[in-house]
Amino acid sequence: xxxxxxxxxxxxxxxxxxxxxxxxxxxxxxxxxxxxxxxxxxxxxxxxxxxxxxxxxxxxxxxxxxxxxxxxxxxxxxxxxxxxxxxxxxxxxxxxxxxxxxxxxxxxxxx
Amino acid sequence: xxxxxxxxxxxxxxxxxxxxxxxxxxxxxxxxxxxxxxxxxxxxxxxxxxxxxxxxxxxxxxxxxxxxxxxxxxxxxxxxxxxxxxxxxxxxxxxxxxxxxxxxxxxxxxx
Numbered sequence: 001x002x003x004x005x006x007x008x009x010x011x012x013x014x015x016x017x018x019x020x021x022x023x024x025x026x027x028x029x030x031x032x033x034x035x036x037x038x039x040x041x042x043x044x045x046x047x048x049x050x051x052x053x054x055x056x057x058x059x060x061x062x063x064x065x066x067x068x069x070x071x072x073x074x075x076x077x078x079x080x081x082x083x084x085x086x087x088x089x090x091x092x093x094x095x096x097x098x099x100x101x102x103x104x105x106x107x108x109x110x111x
Numbered sequence: 112x113x114x115x116x117x118x119x120x121x122x123x124x125x126x127x128x129x130x131x132x133x134x135x136x137x138x139x140x141x142x143x144x145x146x147x148x149x150x151x152x153x154x155x156x157x158x159x160x161x162x163x164x165x166x167x168x169x170x171x172x173x174x175x176x177x178x179x180x181x182x183x184x185x186x187x188x189x190x191x192x193x194x195x196x197x198x199x200x201x202x203x204x205x206x207x208x209x210x211x212x213x214x215x216x217x218x219x220x221x222x
Binding site: 035045047058061101 | 112150152154159160161162165171203205207210211212213214215216
């Protein structure tokens with residue numbers, strides 16, 4: 001069964017760095033790409049970036065300067081790091097294959 | 112960057128009615144490989160988005176045939192015939208031809 005699950009801190013202080021982990025099961029990261037998508041409270045979806053199955057990455061141009069995505073295939077994990085967080089980065093963060101989605105993890109940026 | 116414009120913003124419906132949602136792109140979504148990577152997602156309250164339609168008109172596994180995607184180039188439509196209670200939520204169109212972009216969403220709600 002394909003599953004994705006996000007994990008990370010629920011609260012991050014302004015100007016700090018967000019680190020999230022997406023742990024997958026039921027498929028290999030070398031066969032499928034994994035994307036990160038976020039959704040501010042009450043708002044729409046924003047594509048953030050992707051870890052391609054081949055190991056390369058691509059990022060939303062609006063976030064590129066702050067965002068880094070990496071992976072550990074041996075642990076079936078994809079990592080998101082985003083620095084210089086501000087209150088507008090408060091959102092639910094999803095990892096997804098698009099045909100399957102994680103439940104999301106809420107991240108609040110606040111002091 | 113590609114902009115997807117969804118209309119209407121909200122669609123009040125009576126159960127059993129047909130609903131129609133439009134998604135217009137700021138540029139053609141025909142990829143150089145000939146495919147058109149236009150997808151539709153439904154996000155029910157408190158849930159992750161779920162894939163309904165991929166490549167304009169292909170229903171994802173388990174999606175009822177009352178969901179019909181159509182269109183070409185830069186103009187696309189999702190029709191839902193005989194709306195049922197489990198169809199209520201926010202519908203997003205999404206393109207994966209030129210990077211990745213979500214539409215702003217259309218809320219399908221009861222009259």
